[in-house]
Each structure stands twice: as structure tokens, then as C-alpha cells.
Amino acid sequence: YADADHAGCQDTRRSTSESAQFLGDKLVSWSSKKQKGTAISTTEVEYIAMSGCCAHMLWMRSQLTDYGFDFNKIPLYCDNRSAIALYCNNVQHSRSKHIDIRHHFIQEQVERGVVELYFVTTDYQLADIFTKA
Template identity: 75%
Template sequence: MYTPMVEKSKLDEDKEGKAVDPSHYRGMIGTLLYLTASRPDLQFAICMYAWYQARPTEKHLHAVKRIFRYLRGTVNWGQWYPKDSSISLTAFADADHIGCQDTRRSTSGSLQFLRDRLISWSSKRQKSDAISSTEAEYIALSGCCAQILWMRSQLSDYGLGFNKIPMYCDNKSAIALWCNNVQHSRSNHIDIRFHFIKEYVENGVIELYFVNTEYQLEDIFTKALGRERIEFLINKLGMRSFTLETLKQLTDEVDE
């Protein structure tokens, strides 16, 4: 199995589907949840399937079993953190508008790098309805900003200061809303708690940049992707196969 999810698939409650043992389903989800701390390629799939623990059906169970089959073929994969003396913060944010088929709410995804090392990632269903893809991305940027500011605060305890932290998004309209000081009809209905990032943009703490969808690393946390796309993204995220052969190659690269 080359992907944890069927490409472009979206699950729903499956109200007409045949119910399965919820205890068994919850046990499988509980086992997989531990992996979200070390396997970013599984985060989106596991978090999505975890929503259906109250009344799982055969369709949900089949989807979860696919993750286990995927794991069987990628059991040696994990995050590789090479030795590096330089430190810088970078962040990516994305959203899948109306990604949830049941609530019609969007999914936010964010990831943060310390230089080239992925150190934080998330995939969460948004708590409010977004009426447009721009609004969904706007909310996702807010969540990503909150995380990067917390990391900045923690690193300051070690004497490390960061400003002009680049944050990448593939929605130009959302970036324009963040950088535009004038409140207008496109954003006046959005909850005030999402507007705090503007202050940090104005003060030069955060810098927003547009990134083409092809290089949006956040896609793996908001969408069910195909094999080629997943392989491209997990490589960019720093995942490697830790077989004896590849470990030797990686350590040789570090020694060079």
C-alpha cells in the first residue's frame, strides 16, 4: 500500500452503513494516535478517522485498515534531523475549504521548521464555518501564527531572537487580508480572535509569502493525496527510510 488514504477520498458519518464494534475501532485509533507524534505522513488520515469513533461502520474500519497496510510497507520510515549549527524559523499554513462532509467545516494544517528540520505540525478541523476558501486560509494562518509565536517565545529563553519569520500560504487573497490595514466587507464578519496576526505583520515579526500550490508542503495535512505527491512531500519534510543501508548513506553525508 503506497498511500494511507485513497487519493481525493473524503469520509462521512455513513449513517446507512453497517456498524462495527466501536471498542475494536477505538483501540485501532488509539494505537495509531501515538504515531502522529513521529509520522507526519499519517497525521491527516488518523485525525480524520478518529472523528468516527462513536459509531464506526465497515467503511470507516476498511479505511483504518488501509493505514495499517501502509505502515507495513513504511515501518522503517521516520524523521531525520541532521546536525546543523544554524537556526531559523519557517512556517507553512494551508486549509481545505469545507473538507468535512458532515459539518461542512474546513480543515486547517500548519507546520513549522527549525532551519530544515520539521519540529511541529498539526491538522485540525476548524471550529467555525468559513464561507470561502480565503476565510478558511485566513483562519489557518492565524493558528499557524499562534504556534510560531509560542515557539519564538520558548526559544527566546535560550537567548535566541527571531524576527521577519517567513510564513508561506498558497492563497493570495488571504495574504492580502492580513497585510491590508483597512477593514472591509470581506473580513468584518470573521471573529476578532483571528485578526491578531496583523499586529505582528506590521511590526515585522511575521512576513507572509505566497507559495505555489505545487510547493505547498501543508497539502499532506489537509488532503488525501496520491503516491507521487506524498513521496515528494515526505522527502521535503525530512522523512527518510532508516534501513541499515540508508542510515549509512545519511551518516556519510553528515560526515562529509
């Protein structure tokens, strides 16, 4: 699960990325980290949060594969349809050009079938607890 709190810091207006990684139904890792730059849209904030979550999931996958675990597609849940659409449609639009290229690597993971993106409503967004608590 990946989520973000857009412009949540009252002083800098920076957003916070949060994620929760599960192995089956067990929480094995979580993260809450202030983003480095100030984002201008919720889509950008969620896009960055999903990118960080994906990188962490791929690292976990490589570690667990060494211990004999086998994975099909890794599900990644997000409550922002625009961010998911941006990942699934790699056409650059004038409204998305400002998003740093370093966050686009997740598109490759989706295209290769390593990660599969899913929309989840805010009511079922498990990563929300890290900024809404």
C-alpha cells in the same frame, strides 16, 4: 507553512486548518485541526489557518528564545493571495467583516515586523500533506 481544506468535512462542511513549522530545514511541529465554525470562503478558511499557525510560531519563538535562539522576521507561507492581501491591508471591507476579530492579531505581528507573509504555490505548499494524503 499554513494551509486549509475548505469545507472538507462531508458531514458538517467544516474546514480543516493545517500547519507545519520548521527550524531551518527541519520539521519541528505540525498540526491538523478542524475549524470551530463553518466558513463561507476560502479566504476566510486560509485566514483562520494562518492565524493559528502564527500563534503557534510565536509560542515556539518564545520557548526557543529562552534557550538562546535569536530570530529576525519569521516567514509564514500560504497559497492564498487573498488571505495574504487581507492581512496586509487592514481596511475592513463588507466582504471581510464576518471574519472574527480574534484572527486579526496577526496583522499586529506583521506591522511590528515579527512575521513576514509569503505566497507559495500549491506545488510547494508543505502543509498540504495533512489534508490531501
